[in-house]
């Protein structure tokens with residue numbers, strides 16, 4: 251078996267059969283050793299999905315296989331093999347960092363030494379500090395230390411770098427990359443598109459409970475056009491341009507979308523030059539994950 255996670259037609263309804271459907275029949279696979287990122291706007295259903303894959307609740311519909319098991323019905327078979335970093339773990343505030351990790355290690359069959367896990371997550375220097383005295387970013391690092399304490403085969407990271415300073419984010423990324431090299435499978439949710447771009451082998455963008463697009467970063471981005479944006483002073487007619495672009499005009503504002511940025515842009519610049527037209531605030535950019543995300547998220551506003 252090469253898939254660590256198999257999700258088929260998964261749905262989650264809150265509040266009974268007539269309640270709110272937060273996840274609407276989604277499917278995806280995550281191969282062993284792969285990092286799969288779930289992206290989406292607030293309330294898209296990322297955490298609801300992740301919790302079902304972790305086995306915290308029974309799906310309203312569809313199936314989840316985690317390391318070959320049903321994670322809800324066969325919880326005992328998977329619990330020791332997964333590590334979970336929740337958005338808000340809620341540990342006793344009066345314990346120190348090391349005491350918290352020791353307590354957690356006591357529940358695991360093959361825990362790393364506590365100092366090793368704390369060092370790995372960059373929180374070793376705060377081992378004797380009480381949890382309630384940690385900053386928000388330090389709490390995230392403690393959460394990460396606890397998630398990796400049991401040497402998990404599959405690691406669930408729900409917004410792992412929210413609230414971290416840039417250096418700590420880089421550190422967390424390094425930790426995640428090292429774990430991937432060691433063969434760990436990771437399911438990640440994040441609001442940082444650069445984080446997904448930097449870490450994800452594959453990703454899915456969710457909106458309103460459904461997966462709108464998924465694939466490698468290159469595949470997802472490749473499905474969206476490049477954009478050329480500028481303002482025209484006069485009501486000049488824009489000529490036909492190569493690359494079969496779509497041209498939207500709103501008063502002086504022009505947005506051109508094209509799959510052949512270089513060809514379209516070159517012709518546009520030649521035309522502007524020949525006709526002495528100024529393209530004010532000219533901005534040309536390739537498709538990006540941000541573009542794909544905003545198009546998907548914006549399409550439902």
Ligand SMILES: Nc1ncnc2c1ncn2[C@@H]1O[C@H](COP(=O)(O)OP(=O)(O)OP(=O)(O)O)[C@@H](O)[C@H]1O
Nearest residue numbers: 264265270272290291292293294295296297298299
């Ligand atoms: N226990 C619950 N009872 C009822 N509705 C819930 C519950 N948990 C989540 N929801 C709703 O389900 C939808 C999806 O929530 P979820 O937390 O999965 O989204 P998300 O994509 O993780 O969002 P965020 O980026 O804000 O973390 C939201 O509309 C949310 O209000």
